[in-house]
Structure formats: C-alpha cells, structure tokens
Amino acid sequence: MLVHALIKGNKKAFETVYIDYFDMLFHLALGFIGEHETAHGLVQDTFAKLWECRKELHIKTNLRNYLYTITKNACLNHLRQQEIILRNNRDYLIPEVRYRQEALQSFGDPYSELESLIEKVDEAIDRLPENVRTTFKLNRFESLSYQQIADKLELSPKTVEARISKALKILRKDLKDYLPAVQAVLGFLGL
Structure with a gap:
C-alpha cells in the first residue's frame, strides 16, 4: 500500500519510506x-531517483530490496568513477578503491543476499527469550516507546529498557559472524 501511495505522488508516503530506510x-x-x-x-541520490521515477516503479520483490539495489x-x-579519475590522472589506483569495488561486485544477487541476511536476523530474533523478543519487537517493529511498551505489558520503563538492552546484546553476539554484510539490516533495526 505504501508503494501505491508513493507511485501516486503521496509526499507522506515518501517521507515514511525515507524515515524507514535511510539509516539502513x-x-x-x-x-x-x-x-x-x-x-x-x-543515499540522498537514491531517494531523489525514487521520487523522480515513482510513476514508473515496477518493484518485483519489495521496496527494501528495490532501494538496496539502487543504492548498491x-x-x-x-x-x-573514482577508478577512472585516478587512471586519467595517471596516478596509481588506490588499492582500497579496487578492494571496495570487488567486494561490492562479489556481493551477489542483491535480492537473495538481502533476503538471506533478513532471514538470519529474523532467526536470531526468534531465538530471543519470549519476554525479551516481545519487548524488542514492540519497540523496533511497532515503533512503540519504552513508556508505551511498559504501559502495554504492565512493566516499568526500566524493565523495558533492560530487555531491549539484553536483546541487542544477544543479537550482536548471534550475528557477529555475518558482519559487515548484515550491517545494512542492523542499521535498519537500529542495532
């Protein structure tokens, strides 16, 4: 529905997309x-391109993957372009530029890579203790504040804060082997 509103030129939908995906x-x-x-x-260019081409959007998987591909x-x-500039100036190609370019090219199919990373994050979240998982999901996926979660679950805000902290600690530990590839997903979740 958000994509349809975006295609129709709804500025609020665009703002929502911007807020939801910029960090990732x-x-x-x-x-x-x-x-x-x-x-x-x-990333600013990615969003400018999204807005300029909104009427021609043909998203085959989901908006997140589409934005990922544009950014990649x-x-x-x-x-x-950096490589061309360096070559035209007859300077030696900076090894770091070559490394980053090769890493980006070898990153694989963006749709399957991102889906795989999202699966790993989802699996890690599912392994959290139930009370920690519930609190974490309310905060990260439903955007509820600590106070709102405390009211909803009849807890103190300090307990909510402790559970979120515990969730983040566990997730960082569980996902450490997938860094930096999972960095984009973690950025989206605010980890």
Missing part, C-alpha cells in the same frame, strides 16, 4: 564507500 541504506553505502559524506550523498548500484558507479 546509509550504513550499506558507508560500508562500501567508507566516507560519510559520499555515502550520505549517494550507485556505490558501484561511484567506485568506477
């Missing part, structure tokens, strides 16, 4: 580019 895309771009300003600019391609194009 920024962390993805930062992981590949390594420069805050450049990564920020590439923008990063790859940026790294290619």
Whole structure:
C-alpha cells in the first residue's frame, strides 16, 4: 500500500519510506564507500531517483530490496568513477578503491543476499527469550516507546529498557559472524 501511495505522488508516503530506510541504506553505502559524506550523498541520490521515477516503479520483490539495489548500484558507479579519475590522472589506483569495488561486485544477487541476511536476523530474533523478543519487537517493529511498551505489558520503563538492552546484546553476539554484510539490516533495526 505504501508503494501505491508513493507511485501516486503521496509526499507522506515518501517521507515514511525515507524515515524507514535511510539509516539502513546509509550504513550499506558507508560500508562500501567508507566516507560519510559520499555515502550520505549517494543515499540522498537514491531517494531523489525514487521520487523522480515513482510513476514508473515496477518493484518485483519489495521496496527494501528495490532501494538496496539502487543504492548498491550507485556505490558501484561511484567506485568506477573514482577508478577512472585516478587512471586519467595517471596516478596509481588506490588499492582500497579496487578492494571496495570487488567486494561490492562479489556481493551477489542483491535480492537473495538481502533476503538471506533478513532471514538470519529474523532467526536470531526468534531465538530471543519470549519476554525479551516481545519487548524488542514492540519497540523496533511497532515503533512503540519504552513508556508505551511498559504501559502495554504492565512493566516499568526500566524493565523495558533492560530487555531491549539484553536483546541487542544477544543479537550482536548471534550475528557477529555475518558482519559487515548484515550491517545494512542492523542499521535498519537500529542495532
């Protein structure tokens, strides 16, 4: 429904998409580019492109994967342009640029890669103790504040805070082997 509203030019839908996905895309771009300003600019370009081309959107999987692909391609194009500039100046190609470009190219099919990472995050969340998982999901997926969760579950806000902290600690530990690839998903979840 959000995509349909976006296609129709609904600015509130666009703002929602921007708020929901900016951090995830920024962390993805930062992981590949390594420069805050450049990564920020590439993600801004992603959203500008989304708005400009909204009427022609044909999303085959979901909006998250679509934005991931646009951002990944923008990063790859940026790294290619850096390489061309360095070659035209007859400088030696900075090894880090080559490394980032190869890493980005070998990242695989963006849809299956991201779906696989999301599955791993979902599985890790499902392994959380039930009370911790419930609290975490209310905060991260339903965007409830600690106070709202405390009221809903009849807990103190400090208990809610402790459970969220415990969830984050467990998730970081469970997902450490998948970093930095899972960085984008963790950024989206605010971990």
